[in-house]
Amino acid sequence: MIAKRIIPCLDVKDGKVVKGVNFVGLRELGDPVNMAKRYSEQGADEIVFLDISATNEARQTIVDMVERTAKNIHVPFTVGGGVRSIEDVNRLLQAGADKVGINSAAVHSPDLVKEASHRFGNQCIVVAIDAKKFDDGWHVMTHGGRKDAGIDAIEWAKKVESLGAGEILLTSVDADGVKTGFDIPLTQAIVDAVRIPVIASGGVGHPDHFTEVFQKTDVSAGLAASIFHEDTYTVKEVKDACIKKGVLVRET
Numbered sequence: 001m002i003a004k005r006i007i008p009c010l011d012v013k014d015g016k017v018v019k020g021v022n023f024v025g026l027r028e029l030g031d032p033v034n035m036a037k038r039y040s041e042q043g044a045d046e047i048v049f050l051d052i053s054a055t056n057e058a059r060q061t062i063v064d065m066v067e068r069t070a071k072n073i074h075v076p077f078t079v080g081g082g083v084r085s086i087e088d089v090n091r092l093l094q095a096g097a098d099k100v101g102i103n104s105a106a107v108h109s110p111d112l113v114k115e116a117s118h119r120f121g122n123q124c125i126v127v128a129i130d131a132k133k134f135d136d137g138w139h140v141m142t143h144g145g146r147k148d149a150g151i152d153a154i155e156w157a158k159k160v161e162s163l164g165a166g167e168i169l170l171t172s173v174d175a176d177g178v179k180t181g182f183d184i185p186l187t188q189a190i191v192d193a194v195r196i197p198v199i200a201s202g203g204v205g206h207p208d209h210f211t212e213v214f215q216k217t218d219v220s221a222g223l224a225a226s227i228f229h230e231d232t233y234t235v236k237e238v239k240d241a242c243i244k245k246g247v248l249v250r251e252t
Contacts, residue, residue, distance in 0.1 A: 003250045004214050005045035005221035006238050007199060008228045010035060011052045012081075015062065017229060018052070030229065033068045039228060040073035042235035043252025047073055048169070048199075048223060050101065050128075051081025052144050063095045070096025078126055078169075084109075089116045093124065101169055103128035104142040107149050107156075110163055117164030126199075127165040129153055131186055132173040138186055145173045153186070154193045161194045168194065169223070172202035177226060179205025182213040191218050199223050207233055207241035214247045 010017050010032045017030050036047050049069060051062060066079050079092045080101025089100045100120075106113050106127050117125045130145045131138040131153040138153035157168055170190050172183035180203055187200045197220035200213050204224035213222055227233045235252065242249045 001248050002220070003248045004210075004219075004242065005199075006210065006235055006242075006249060007046045007048055007221050007223040008035075008039040008044050008235065009048040009050065009201065009223045009225045011050050011225060012062070012065070013052055015065065032065060033072055035229065036069045036077075037072040039235060040075050043239065043250075044075055044235045045221070045250055046076040046078065048078045048101070049080070049097075051079075063091060066092060066095040066097060080126070080128055080169075085112070086115055086119060089120060089125075093120060099124050099126050099167070101126040101128045103130065106160060107140060107142050107151065110159065113160055113163040113165055117166065122164045122166035125165050126167045126169050127160040128169040128171065129157060129160075129190070130171045130173050131190075133186070138189070141173050145171075145176070154189055157190050157193050157198075161196050165196060167197045167199065167220075169199045170201060175203030176201075178203050179226065181205070181209040182222065184213065184216050187213060187219055188217045197221070205232075207238045208245075210238055211242050211245040211247055214242065215245070 012032050017032050017035055070077055076098040078099040078101055079097040083102045084105045092100045130141040132141050140149040140151040140153050140156050142149050172186050175183045182200045182203050191198050199221040200219045201223040204227055210222045239249045
């Protein structure tokens with residue numbers, strides 16, 4: 001059995017870590033480099049860094065911040081936000097990212113996923129899927145969860161897997177920042193649809209929410225922001241809670 005991963009996520013806007021509810025109402029919470037270093041020292045299995053305003057502001061991810069973060073942590077590091085080209089992917093990998101996340105650009109230019117996975121290896125390419133519930137199922141949302149792409153999220157997950165994505169970062173727009181737990185039906189639906197690893201994101205308010213998603217779905221990892229950023233729980237406390245409930249995680 002493969003150990004489940006616990007992943008803190010740093011959503012960054014204008015050089016600061018921010019967090020909101022349902023992708024809006026953002027609050028500044030701290031410096032991303034210092035926070036990433038702290039989580040690495042706490043025993044995080046990976047760190048995810050998302051420049052959440054990059055796509056909307058039509059600019060590139062802040063490469064120098066990526067470089068400084070990579071130098072201060074000792075765990076795998078995924079970076080996304082404003083990735084629109086092979087050059088963007090290469091620039092982030094050169095800056096120190098282990099994996100690059102592609103979201104809006106994958107929807108508009110699916111061949112980017114195929115070309116990037118071919119050139120850099122699918123282990124480097126993560127497709128981020130922000131999904132929101134509608135009457136006819138879950139739709140893919142782009143531009144920081146604000147635009148409905150009109151694409152079925154489950155079919156899109158299958159598509160990006162076929163294009164060569166090595167992993168899916170799945171965020172429930174409905175659960176984001178609400179702190180009532182992961183969206184279990186959405187997570188299970190996506191996990192059942194693909195063979196590649198899926199990271200569940202959105203809704204964590206307590207360590208037991210990690211335990212729940214690991215016990216009720218075959219998701220590979222759980223990602224959270226608020227409970228770590230606000231010092232509500234440490235990574236170690238989350239892992240200890242999982243171990244107590246019989247979930248296999250990498251011990252700190």
